[in-house]
Amino acid sequence: MLAQQGKWIGQSVERVEDAALLNGRGRFIDDLGAKPGTLHAAILRSPHAHADIVSIDTAAARASPGVAAVITAAELADITAPLVAGVRAPIETRPIAVERVRYVGEPVAVVVAADRYLAEDALDFIEVSYKPRPTVIDPLAALAADAPVLHEGLGSNLVSERHFTYGDPERAFASAPHRVSVSVRYPRNTGSPMETYGVIAEYDPHEGAYDILANFQGPFSIHAVMARALKVSGNKLRLRLPPNSGGSFGVKQGVAPYAVLIAAAARIVGRPVKWIEDRLEHLSASVSATSRVTTLSAAVENDGRIVALDWDQIEDCGAYLRAPEPATLYRMHGNLNGAYDIRHIRVRNRVVLTNKIPSGLVRGFGGPQVYYALERLMQRIAVTLKLDPLDVIRRNLIPAGAFPYRTASGALYDSGDYARAVALAVEKGGLDDLRRRRDEARAAGRLYGIGYAAVVEPSVSNMGYITTVLTAEERRRAGPKNGAQATATITLDPLGSVTVKVASAPQGQGHRTVLAQVVADVFGLSKDEIQVSTELDTAKDAWSIASGNYSSRFAPAVAGAAHLAAVKLRSKLARIAAAQLNVRAEDLVFAGGKIFSRTNPDAALPFARVAATSHWAPATVPDDAKDALSETLFWTPPELTAPTDADAINSSLCHGFIFDFCGVEVDRVTGKVRIDRYVTMHDCGRVLHPGMVEGQIRGGFAQALGAALYEELAYREDGAFLAGTFADYLLPTATEVPDITILHMESPSPFTPLGAKGVGEGNCMSTPVCIANAVADALGAEAIDLPLTPAKLAALVHGEEPTPPRDMFKPRVSKPGERRIIGAGETRVRAAPELVWKMLLDTDVLASVIPGAHGVKKLSETRFLADVTLGVGPVKGRYKAEIALSDLDAPKAARLSGSISGALGNGEGSGVVHLAPDAQGGTVISYTYEGAVGGKVAAIGDRLLDGAAKVVIGQFFAALARQIGAEEHRPGLMARLLARLLALFGVRR
Amino acid sequence: MKPAPFDYLRAESLEEALAALDQGGSEARILAGGQTLLPMLNMRLARPALLIDIMRIPALSAISLEQDAIVISAAVRQATVLARPTLGTEVPLLAAALPWVGHFQTRSRGTICGSVAHADPSAEIPLCLVALEGEIRLRSRRATRRVSAEQFFVGMMLTDKGDDELIEAVAFPKRRPGEGYAFAEVGRRHGDFAIVACAGVVDAKRMRLAVAGVAERPVARDFPLLDGTALDDALNAFAWDLQARDDIHATARYRRDLVRSLGRKVLEEAAACRA
Amino acid sequence: MPRLNAGTRHVVRFTLNGRPAAFEVEPRMLLTDALRHLLGATGTHVGCEHGVCGCCTVLIDGMPARACLTLAVQAEGCEIRTIEGLAPSPARLSILQAAFRRHHALQCGFCTAGILMSLEAFLATRPDPSAEELREVLSGHLCRCTGYAPMIAAALEAAAKLREDAVHV
Ligand code: FES
């Protein structure tokens, strides 16, 4: 029994998905419409990185037009439970803040109203009173003994610490002639799909069941997390996915907490509730990749061969541990040797919490973090030992004859020939030419460098790898977790046509097309005859916790399962046909829409007729083919076993190989990186659809380029979030992404049905470090961290700065990277110090000079409260300001501290004012100050903010000057000085 | 991300717009191309009570040539100006800078005057206006007045325009014989806000450099004809004087570096293309 | 014209893809929301609502516009074209659309509508664009899936085909 061999597989056929998408007929979640009566949710989010919620007053919001409910943690307490994480820890992760907020953007309240506009109107009326707490942003600082603790139950910010030893690293380090180390910080970035999260949820009180439609991507292990959080059994939580999803890159796993939140809201209001996340919400509070601080050392021989590695990784998971975290840290655990044959490895893994957005799945998932350190180390070894970096890579590659290769930490690399891939890339990618270009550029005085990266790309995760975070003893107690599953269902209808159903939750990768190709090949049909459904409905479809779209599992696992299901069904059809044709089933060929005997091609039946037999004439079907109506197949590879007692873990089934090199030039003036050439060689096993593989590589490359040069979810030291818009979080556009050279080699995986491996994430692992290595080569830089911004690189190139002319007033500059505003200044007024002093303490004076003040309340002699409307140009907001005076030394000095809060954000600051009499009976007012802002205004770009406050400050001082009678007006200076003084009142720049 | 409520008036005449502006005061906003105002409305950073749409006012859609200037009215879109075949000879600096303003898809909506009214300190159009010593023509119900660009831009998004005034037009001085112009910009990505943008104007007696993206407003400075280290020193003093600051896209130091290097580059280029 | 009050809905008339259309909206309603949720023209997508991603790009009187930066009331009397009006007939793709499919210039397809509308407008004014010019036009859009290169190839191919067709007409 044979099928036509690979008629469709391996071809870049046009995608079945495209015609609808090209005509605007895609069905994304927000395109689907909702039931009549559906309400719309908007979420109030924390402007603070860390604060206690003192009170929430929702009365005015409830009274706002169209509002059905305003929901806070109090309303959710009874109907929800915490979201369970990947490791047991005394941390409660809930979809909404309970008594305390721990990152900017954390949900605090949900308004449910007739439409989104009205819901957002009501958000403005919710009054939350916060008491700020000290924050911790830096993962190293989070480990300090005196660091502010996020979760008291934990006692510190350290969630988990594990030490691992594979081989004998101790001895290797003691005996190797060299020890080379790198310390790197991998920043926060995210996948940022163009479509944001969306949820439409409903609760049926009679069934006690939830129905949630969400653009979730899996893994469906999270279904269990959601069901528990909603306090229902799994079969009372129906989770459906829309037919189309606007990209995910891992990120849409993070819709889960919002699905819980909106579902619970729907239960409270007794109506369906819809929520579509906006981009500001997405950037501040969806999901981020983990940031990681890694110190990696190698024990190295003189020729550059690495004998042992010593990993020290500090993983920053943000404010809460959300399932499946801390999986990012352990996904690569079996691959810590990368593409290299290194037998001795020591690992210290720590997971810490900081006041940032919780981390989760983002394309690459642990790979970018690991390879940034490992491949930077390779480059540093070459530089340190004065070797060619490519030679260092070559000397360490796992030899071709070693596959399947068991790594020191337990992964089983399925197949490959790394040395050949490198050789091919060097040859076909034109490395020699690139070297010439480098030499020429350097001779002309330009900054040009070449970088390399060799990467093993794991795919099809072992569900058990996460348990490596537990000790063997803990694992025994928790019960075994391991494996991967994929399922596919193939059905035949009464007309004999074929439908394929999988639980793969595609996010734009063209799964339907590839499955049609795979199944068409088995049945000898045209791919257009196969109907494929990738929609997923947990109430109706075959699924498992491993269902979904992650760890690049589609081609190796899901397409493979579909193939196996088709093969199984085909053998049943062959038996039916054999009985009808009176030939041996083994002799039957499926081709061209027919089933015929190889020995007697005239003995043929149309495929459709045989396929319909079980519908129309079941009695004629041989007993061993009775159920040839549909076939559901669960596939699970035996190689994915649980961690051993020695913590060896085969964390993934497949291991592709990537070798990249690139030439870059750094502009001496602007510090900008220009990619002269980028070559990426992939061995992802058997290629099912070359066009889509290329699409994955190009898309992955573009994202990786973003991570390398542009993107960072930036936080200020005090926890303010600074990358709230697409003008701050910079995705590469067509003018930034260069064309690249893509090369292929195919080493089919022996472990997957079709020989395919994953390919979707590789460049996110290889490209950032490849570019960084090239930049390091160009600049001769030792340590460089992402993103490689022009300012960062220019600072390395430009050397010492020319000093300001001597006679110039030099402003105090804040430390680089420090986002607080500090400053000092001086002004003179005609009035005597005593009078100025009195005015500073006078409520009426304050009321008259604070711009837009609706009233100043004197709480005590030294504390004032004011309601103010502040604005600049069109930007306007209402704030509550609190100002306190302390350290009073009348009439000479005082400390002023203040804070403001409002819908647009919050600010706080303090300063010291000195009053000194001058010779003319007036007063010299001198001051220093320090402050910062947070919340929405900080997040959408402090460019704006800057100006906003300046103007207000200007207005304030104009008023104060009028009151007191200002004297000297050096042009331009006054405005500057004025600007600073208002800072004392908590109105920050 | 939906705007707070506001009233909307599609003005059919200048008088109607001015009357509404007069009445609305600081609570009213002019809506032209909407490319800067709408994001602020969507984010609820701005909450005007009234939007006055001026795009259908026939009198505001003209580009007219005067003796020394090209006068662009309030409802003229950036794309229209960029597509003007004679722009390169009329106002070479503007022709060089306009392609840097936003994108194809925003220039088709955004207006020249809207960018001026918004007064973003890193915007290219205000920079050109300051560099060329152009003029802003304001009109209120009661009066008209003309303000020089240097006086018009007061600070970040802050201008000399009163609440009851609208920008009726801006006037860009036409190319003067013997003058050379150059423009250069550095941003993170193509089409982004400038980190630093420089415009140079050089004639037989002076060099004028205008800088955007560094201070709170576009700032110009005149130098005598300098070169060598004298020019470096002058630019260094200028760079420090602008009081650059850090943000997530660049450091203050980086901005000063670019004022020194890019500034020199545009002055040299402007001098070279004098003729 | 009378002032349209904030809290009430007002009828706005325009043409959508060549046919008369109308909706009733409050002044603050964005064109994106009105097209999508009042008229069911959901092909115009929303990716950022602050004018950067380009997913919402439509043509207003032949020129590209961010529908998220346009009020629905501004559509009064305008000719609006959206992705739903691009194909010559429901079962066929336009030359540009077909080129996108052939070159795998879309993956999730969320950004695609806006990009096609931009290119439609651009190619109308510039039938023989360079790759560089196309890059520049595309830089007003964000796509997170494709890396853009296939879009440029598709647009170049479509432009060539359109020129050819123009000669033969
Ligand atoms: S949604 Fe309009 S530009 Fe992004």
Ligand code: FES
């Ligand atoms: S195809 Fe997914 S964003 Fe462009």
